[in-house]
Amino acid sequence: MVMYTSPPADPEAGLEEKTVVVVEKRSFAGWMWKLSAGLLVAALCLGLVLLFAWYWHGRSEPMTPAGPTQALVEDPEDKTDPHDTLLRISSKAKAAIHLEGIHTGGQSMPEQLEWRNGQGQAFAQGGLRLLNNQIAVPHTGLYFVYSQASFRVSCSEEEAEENEMASKNFMPLSHRIWRYSDSVGRKASLMSAVRSACQQGGSAENDHRAKQGWYNALYLGAVFQLNKGDRLWTETNQLSELETDGGKTFFGVFAL
Structure with a gap:
């Protein structure tokens, strides 16, 4: 907070009531901290989503060796x-x-x-x-x-x-x-x-x-x-x- 005072209109006027104006000064450091915290939370959420997608993709892949081998398919009637x-x-x-x-x-x-x-x-x-x-x-x-x-x-x-x-x-x-x-x-x-x-x-x-x-x-x-x-x-x-x-x-x- 910064305080400004206005000088008296007449130096010879003795003690007079002074006007005080209060001006709020934004904290640049506090704003940067909030921005950094928001970006960190967004990055963590994105990482969790990617990790979840990778996990389920690995579970859904068939347990068969890679290559042009033909898969064994069971007869549905069996x-x-x-x-x-x-x-x-x-x-x-x-x-x-x-x-x-x-x-x-x-x-x-x-x-x-x-x-x-x-x-x-x-x-x-x-x-x-x-x-x-x-x-x-x-x-x-x-x-x-x-x-x-x-x-x-x-x-x-x-x-x-x-x-x-x-x-x-x-x-x-x-x-x-x-x-x-x-x-x-x-x-x-x-x-x-x-x-x-x-x-x-x-x-x-x-x-x-x-x-x-x-x-x-x-x-x-x-x-x-x-x-x-x-x-x-x-x-x-x-x-x-x-x-x-x-x-x-x-x-x-x-x-x-």
Whole structure:
């Protein structure tokens, strides 16, 4: 702050009231300090933005070597196909069995889905084995048990006239896994699934399915504590409508 005083109008006038004018003087140093602080904050913000962008760019880059090599692309169907997924997992287990089903309608098993080992991608290792169309458990432990039954049901009007149940646009499909344990002394249901085919909906999709066939896949899978000597088998209805080619119907167990 600078103070200016005006001299008296008349030197001989004795003591008179003096006029004081106060003038504010801006501080150049303070203004420069504020400017420097603002620039520093802006630079820090820009640096953080660049660092964040570099970090996410590095995470989004594929972990593949540089060069004109061709990338390995998985088939999208492999990610959703339980048959291939379970087959890869079970093949790495110490004890595992994977079976593929058939139904010939012969006299040996007219009303039962027959499981085969050594056919297609079926295999058995680590003591798990197929015995009398049942899976025998070699030792006590945790196991993942799974199975799938695929159906292709015809919903045509010609068959509906011959079949009273089909004429009502309703055909129940069921698939179940049974377990027998010596410790329990009786069979018990591990898992089951039921679905209705040939539903009457009136939509264009249902009309198309009625002409081309109604496709359903009943899948079962869960972890169980099994005992040595336990036996597992399946029970499936509508065997004449089963689809068993291409690994569409399977049954397996692997140790955890």
